[in-house]
Amino acid sequence: MRTDTADFTKLFLEDTPLLDVRAPVEFTRGAFPSADNHPLLDDCQRELIGTTYKNNGQQAAINLGWELASEEILATRLTYWKSFIDHYPDGYLYCFRGGLRSRFAQKLLREAGIDYPMVKGGYKAMRSFLLSELEKQCENLPLMVIAGHTGSGKTELINLVQRSVDLEGIAKHRGSSFGRTNSQQPSQINFENKLSIDLLKLSQSPGSVVIEDESRLIGRCALPHVLQAAMKTAPRVLVEEPVEARAQRIVRDYISEGLNRFTGSEKPPAESLGEELRFNLNKIRKRLGGLRYKQLDEALNSANRELLKSNNSEAYIPVVISLLQDYYDGSYDHIMKKANQEILFRGTYKEVQQWLSDSSQLPQK
Template sequence: MRDNTEDFRQLFLQNVPLMDVRAPIEFGKGAFPQAVNLPLMNDSERQKVGTQYKQQGQAAAIELGHQLVRGKLKAARIDAWLAHVQAAPEGYLYCFRGGLRSQLVQQWLSDAGVQYPRVIGGYKAMRRFLIDTLDAAALECNPILVAGMTGTGKTEVISALDNSLDLEGHAHHRGSSFGRHATPQPGQIDFENHLAIAALKVRAAGHSRLVLEDEGRIVGSCSVPLTLYRVMQEAPLVWLEDSFENRVTRILGDYVINMQGEYAALHPSDAQAGFSAFAEYLLGSLQRIHKRLGGERYQQLDGLMREALEIQQRTGDVQAHRRWIESLLIHYYDPMYVYQRESKDPRVVFSGEQQAVTEWLREHCISE
């Protein structure tokens, strides 16, 4: 039998399968990417046992737990654990602190003839490890940021590098008013866990510097962890440049073509519902910056967008969307980025188009 472990680093580096025996409500608040939730107790049972523990103590709580999970219910849960163990024999199980629940699951599995190790310290210890890992990476890896105007392809540069952390990718949001996807963002804890594991893997690969996109503190509904964000505020920048035409084309691809595809995928048997949801996304994104645009500018852009959507739905042609994208860049996004460039200019160490920036980063962010 493999021993119980507290080697969290290897668990995450090797994507070791994890069986989370906490209640679903706990799992929903935060988990690890390689974890499967197979609880010892459901939410209602856990609440009852917790109340008993507060009122009568540990022994009474354990007794109540055995009363609640017994007979056919107990057998069904053991069967689910056995199926997981068979599918992931190299894995580990854990509860919140690595205590009573995970030990009881181990015992019931042992009674069924299977020895399966647990994570010492449980979820709480692994979560602490990931928080410390991300803080250490921020403080020790001298981040460098990729900045530039909307549509210059910053994410493409990030994706091309082995030592990058994709904040927008892990947040499942593009970081602008039009940045949400058709499917929801992760919760804050899941965002942080994924980000920390990615940082751990970058460092384990021998990279001494991290490359990130220049982001605000909030990416959709996710917040960049404070230590990392503070370091980013003083980090050097490379400024990505591209032609206005290329930027419009890239935004057309990201926010029109790709997003229509995302909503269509959610409504595979109802094209009209998919297109309606896509149109609602575009119009709602514009509505969110209504006040910052001003009434007259908003009405103009809203009209152009509705006209483009009507043409697209009728003919399939997306080119009419270029008109509102061009206007939005000229009158809204570009002035903001010009101001940002002026304020951040002392931190800019290199500027150029995508290939030049990518090559510069590869040359100056060398592995250890």
């Protein structure tokens, strides 16, 4: 029979399946990539029992729990738990602190003839472990930052390197005002948890970790302060692409491939994408200035009409070039002037790709 565990490192390195018996509201607030939520209590029940515990003590809360646990509710819970355990016999269950809910779930399972271990300390202990590891790995892992203007292909280069962390991939956002993807962004806690697990896995072997230069926010996900500090002192590789090539890459990623996000919508995909692009442009209206915004909005509207009419995205290229030259490049150049990190290499996308392919170029700590 397997026993309860507090070996958090093994749990996360092996992506161990986790049965989360916390209430849905707790799971939504923060969980782990390998966890499924099959709650012991729903949100209302959790609130009632929590209030009783606070006002009348543990035994009163336990008694209320039994009152709320009708045979029908218990049978439903057991059905979900058994299904999870059948699929993941080597997993573990957990609640918030590894206390009453975990032990109660284990009791119900044992009565049904199933022994299933729990995580000691529950979610709180695992979350504390990941926060500690995140700080530890950001301080100890040798980072190398891929930098360059918007549209240089930095994310593509990151994904070509085995020892890398795709921050935009974890955040499910491309990092700009136009960076929305087809996936909902994770909560801040889930973003940090996934980042910490990825760094923990990379720490198991030597070598530099390649990471993309990012601002403090990727959509609504904020880079942890300890990671920001590490990136500010890490050596850099600069990708230097002509503005025309960058514009073509952006049109491919945001327009041609972006249409796929609206497949199945009530409106034609081109119309829905066009509306979103104009909405996003409006978000940076003040920073562009009234006249420049008006000119870009008119050009964008014209490109939207062309896309809707003929499925041709070429009209977006001059719009993107203007946005890069008048807005994004200036902001990035201002930031780069303040940076004083060592530059390991600089070149075009293809030159950087070739440089990265030679693993001997990656500095070792």
